[in-house]
Amino acid sequence: MYNSKIIGLGKYVPDNVVTNDDLSKMMDTNDAWIQERTGIKERRWIKEGTDDTSATMGAKAAKIAIERSGLAKDDIDFIVFATLSPDYYFPGCGVQIQDLLDMGTIGALDVRNQCSGFVYAISVADQFIKTGMYKNILVIGAEYHSNGLDKSTRGRGVTVIFGDGAGACVLTREEDTTKGILSTHLHSEGKYADKLIVASPSIAHWVPEIIEAGEEDISYFPYMDGTFVFKHAVVRFSEVIMEGLAKNNLKKEDVDMLIPHQANLRIAQFIQSKFGLRDDQVFNNIMKYGNTTAASVIIALTEAWEEGKIKPGDNVVLAAFGSGFTWGSAIIKW
Numbered sequence: 001m002y003n004s005k006i007i008g009l010g011k012y013v014p015d016n017v018v019t020n021d022d023l024s025k026m027m028d029t030n031d032a033w034i035q036e037r038t039g040i041k042e043r044r045w046i047k048e049g050t051d052d053t054s055a056t057m058g059a060k061a062a063k064i065a066i067e068r069s070g071l072a073k074d075d076i077d078f079i080v081f082a083t084l085s086p087d088y089y090f091p092g093c094g095v096q097i098q099d100l101l102d103m104g105t106i107g108a109l110d111v112r113n114q115c116s117g118f119v120y121a122i123s124v125a126d127q128f129i130k131t132g133m134y135k136n137i138l139v140i141g142a143e144y145h146s147n148g149l150d151k152s153t154r155g156r157g158v159t160v161i162f163g164d165g166a167g168a169c170v171l172t173r174e175e176d177t178t179k180g181i182l183s184t185h186l187h188s189e190g191k192y193a194d195k196l197i198v199a200s201p202s203i204a205h206w207v208p209e210i211i212e213a214g215e216e217d218i219s220y221f222p223y224m225d226g227t228f229v230f231k232h233a234v235v236r237f238s239e240v241i242m243e244g245l246a247k248n249n250l251k252k253e254d255v256d257m258l259i260p261h262q263a264n265l266r267i268a269q270f271i272q273s274k275f276g277l278r279d280d281q282v283f284n285n286i287m288k289y290g291n292t293t294a295a296s297v298i299i300a301l302t303e304a305w306e307e308g309k310i311k312p313g314d315n316v317v318l319a320a321f322g323s324g325f326t327w328g329s330a331i332i333k334w
């Protein structure tokens with residue numbers, strides 16, 4: 001048995017900054033409401049005419065992560081890609097990355113677990129490394145939300161929170177099992193699938209039916225029962241962090257850095273106060289990027305590392321909650 005550890009991190013966000021004031025020109029919303037309810041000041045949305053997509057942004061972040069890892073791309077054995085906004089219905093983005101980065105014929109797998117996608121993806125990669133099947137794995141989270149949002153007032157409850165972007169890391173084998181990813185914890189509760197959903201197009205609700213229904217059918221836009229999701233998020237976040245700490249005989253005081261999924265600053269602040277963490281023990285960048293779902297944890301982890309906020313030996317906790325419902329955590333000895 002081995003552990004896995006992160007040896008390279010990278011991120012890519014589109015240049016185009018969309019402020020809350022920009023949104024207020026598209027729909028009935030305002031900067032004060034968005035900041036007060038979510039903490040978001042601005043987000044990045046891909047500008048029409050650029051070649052950015054979930055796959056191409058993911059490839060750009062992955063390239064940086066591989067360069068920083070010190071490995072050559074030919075050393076990578078496998079790709080795990082997390083998104084809720086793939087370029088195609090099928091095939092997944094993982095195989096596009098394999099092609100875009102010219103990575104031979106290594107295996108590639110897409111994880112479709114929305115906001116928890118990156119935590120699920122890193123857990124999948126960790127298991128492959130733990131068993132010895134693979135040595136080096138590229139894990140990516142990327143989202144292209146902006147093309148699929150309802151930019152009228154009807155969609156304001158969801159549209160203002162989402163942003164585009166990508167993050168990636170390289171995991172490698174760690175022989176010392178007291179270091180690296182110590183454990184991951186994954187959960188789901190599918191009975192709440194309809195609380196946060198893009199219902200179509202799907203095989204059950206196919207394109208011709210949507211076209212026929214015209215404007216009355218808005219099931220191709222994300223639907224979220226925000227208050228319901230919020231209430232479940234704060235409970236599940238806390239539970240899954242506690243589960244991870246208990247598994248590793250760690251106490252709240254042992255957490256050096258918590259990287260929560262960037263869903264809403266109020267959720268992160270609730271968790272921070274529940275665990276009695278100082279401001280410098282919780283990393284937030286939702287103010288700049290909004291909620292980039294499967295990319296959010298890895299973009300935040302990358303920025304925390306780039307800013308020197310994570311040091312060797314630190315206990316780093318990743319935690320996420322989102323559509324499914326799905327939620328998870330990862331406990332890392334850096």
Ligand code: ACO
Nearest residue numbers: 029033037114115156157160226227229230263264322323
């Ligand atoms: N601008 C102005 N007013 C708005 C906006 C907006 N953008 N959006 C909604 N409102 C209005 C509503 O119409 C409502 O008005 P009313 O009282 O007259 O009916 C009022 O503001 C309150 O709306 P709520 O939806 O109750 O607002 P809430 O305080 O719940 O905040 C939010 C909404 C920010 C979405 C919050 O519920 C939230 O963050 N939920 C959790 C999100 C989350 O964690 N998602 C999981 C990850 S995402 C994924 O997995 C894909």
